[in-house]
Amino acid sequence: MEQPAITLSPSAAARVGAIAAKQGKPAILRLSVEGGGCSGFQYKFGLADAQQDDDCVAETDGVRLVVDTVSLDLVQGCVVDYVESLGGAAFKVENPMAAAGCGCGSSFSI
Template sequence: MDTLDAPPRIVTLSASAARRLAEIIAAEGNPALMLRLTVSGGGCSGFQYGFALDATLNEDDHVFERDGVKLVVDEVSLDLLAGAEVEYDDGLIAAHFTVRNPNATASCGCGTSFSI
């Protein structure tokens, strides 16, 4: 991919994801909490997404904010997530955070793993 065509090195939160994250943080009673999004090797498609609440920033973290809540992504994961959006889907069967990743060429049926 040409660098002119590369997605920006940002990850965004949708309005619904920011709203749900604010609810979760309020329920936890710790306003310092942030949503950490990581990518690790594994899953049925090669890489998998990981979500966790975290109150600690590491030296290589990038912080993205929307509506007063923060999303944290480490440098290595950001390379695989550049241009992605974290969405919150509140479906009939399950409610969960999902990643819409423009870098993924394929993903598994569960939506938690992808390949590039």
């Protein structure tokens, strides 16, 4: 069985759905990668109004995670999760391609 290009965990899907409902937007989370951050690249999350034609799309419980083709090269095989801990709650990317990360969890290098 082929591993999906990207995966949205059920907890992340539930959180995106709740945020989107509050803001009256579609339940579409866009993950992109930008240069910068403490380790070379950083993850950027935002609600999207629609998916683009060339987006890679994963769907969990009716919520879509979309990634553009350029960013997909850097997050292939990743799982986007939503975790709550004593330090707060946040979306977290479990990226098997990341060689190093940083303490903040939003930056990585390949």
